[in-house]
Amino acid sequence: MINYNEALEIIKHEIEKLTLHTEDIDILESYNRILAEDVVADVDLPPFDNSAVDGYVIKYSDRKEWKIIGEISAGNFSSFNLTENDAVLITTGSKLPSNADTVIPIEDVEVNSDLLKLKENVFFKKGMNIRTLGNDLKKNEIAVHRYTKNDAKTIAVLASCGKEKVKVFSKLKAAILATGDELIPINEKPAGDKLRVSNIYSLYAAIKEINHTVINLGFTKDDKEIITQKVKAALEMDIDLFITTGGVSVGKYDFLKDIFEEQGVKQKFWKVNIKPGKPIYFGVYEKDEKRILVFGLPGNPVSSLVNFYVFIKPAIEFLFKQDEIKNITATLQNDLKKKDGKRHFSRGILFEEKGEWKVTSEFSQSSGNLVEMSRANCLIEIEEERVNPKKGERLKCILI
Ligand SMILES: Nc1nc2c(c(=O)[nH]1)N[C@H]1C(S)=C(S)[C@@H](COP(=O)(O)OP(=O)(O)OC[C@H]3O[C@@H](n4cnc5c(N)ncnc54)[C@H](O)[C@@H]3O)O[C@H]1N2
Ligand code: MOO
Secondary structure, three states: OEOHHHHHHHHHHHHOOOOOOEEEEEHHHOOOOEEOOOEEOOOOEOOOOEEOOOEEEEOOOOOOEEEEEEEEEOOEOOOOOOOOOEEEEEOOOOEOOOOOOEEEEHHHEEEEOOEEEEOOOOOOOOOOOEEOOOOOEOOOOEEEOOOOEOOHHHHHHHHHOOOOEEEEEOOOEEEEEEEOOOEEOOOOOOOOOOEEOOHHHHHHHHHHHOOOEEEEEEEEOOOHHHHHHHHHHHHHOOOOEEEEEOOOOOOOOOOHHHHHHHOOOEEEEEOEOEEOOOOOEEEEEEEOOEEEEEEEEOOOHHHHHHHHHHHHHHHHHHHOOOOOOOOEEEEEOOOOOOOOOOEEEEEEEEEEEOOEEEEEOOOOOOOOOHHHHHOOOEEEEEOOOOOOOOOOOEEEEEEO
16 A cells, blocks of 8 residues: 555646646636736836825925926826926826926925925935836736736736736546445435435535536446446546545445446556545546546545545646645644554644644544534644654644
8 A cells, every 4th residue: 555645646747647728718707717828017017107105296406395386196197397496296106207206295295385395304315205117027027927826916917917818727627426325315315324425515616616627427326337337428528537436445336446447547546545535546547638537535525525635636736836835733732543554634623822823633533524524624634653643742734
């Protein structure tokens, strides 16, 4: 059985071979999308020297008094040829007259008719309150880099660069299928040994959470023939990822692994030395130009979602170069039980107290307890060699 780090490396190695497509979309639709081009400034930013404050613009000298000869407001420029004797009323953001070099804030002057006087003991220095042309960015320089995930800040820059259409990477397409004789639709009440099919909902939401496209193939019985047909159909689809849940352990009706093999999926690994989520299967299906990454996740609802968070999500983030560290190291607030040599991902609650990150974990850690998982906000990562971490120890927490 391979360890977590090796397994993740294998997935990253395979996901990197996916062909990424791009599309041009409206800037207003580009929030949370990843840029597929370096966006270059088509103008200097700001495009002209301008005033940072409402005040009076002058040509700097030793003088403390000036004559007001006019005004400039933002968007209503008029040219003045200032002498050292002159001042022009100017509003924030207005373009400066060509020979002006200093703006005095309105609070620091007294105005008497057209006479302007500097108040006593105010800060006064040549060049103050001026935002110079290209001071934020020069024309033809890169304003927003490829692989940036767009947010309000970067969209503002794109707008300033006149990008009405933005080239972004197309979303990956994933299809999900759940298997199990015990599964029933969620609009039915479970009776006897039946169970509502929660996994397709959790995985559907998890894929949406990272802003990719998901196709819900529903669920099917543990019937080898039926599952084979479903898998066959999925592998014919135009998708990048195929994710199944259930039927990947060693039980009599755990067919998925065999079915994948029969359908030409090349197994890369099966079972990872982790808890929960140990029986995860990973393979690759290739036909002509097509390449589909196939994940057979365990049926246990916590296991499949943890698998998503610790394998699929980081691999996708790696593919789109979004894998800057988002983990937090926190101080454990209670002893944890962990005797084996697996890597554990235990559900925890991370919080900040007096400037320190702390984490508690008083959940059962059962792979079936979804409600408990829903109350957690992190997975506490306990490495293979670590046993029974004690209160006060520092551990890495993955935000979920
Ligand atoms: N002898 C062994 N038995 C098991 C091992 C093992 O190594 N040796 N591994 C255990 C581990 S760990 C896990 S995890 C499970 C995974 O088993 P499967 O992937 O085959 O999953 P199922 O048996 O089909 O289901 C497990 C569990 O999850 C429930 N389930 C399944 N699908 C859904 C769904 N879509 N929504 C909600 N709940 C679902 C199912 O009812 C079962 O309770 O195997 C252990 N066994
Ligand atoms: O790995 Mo299983 O996911 O421990 O229950």
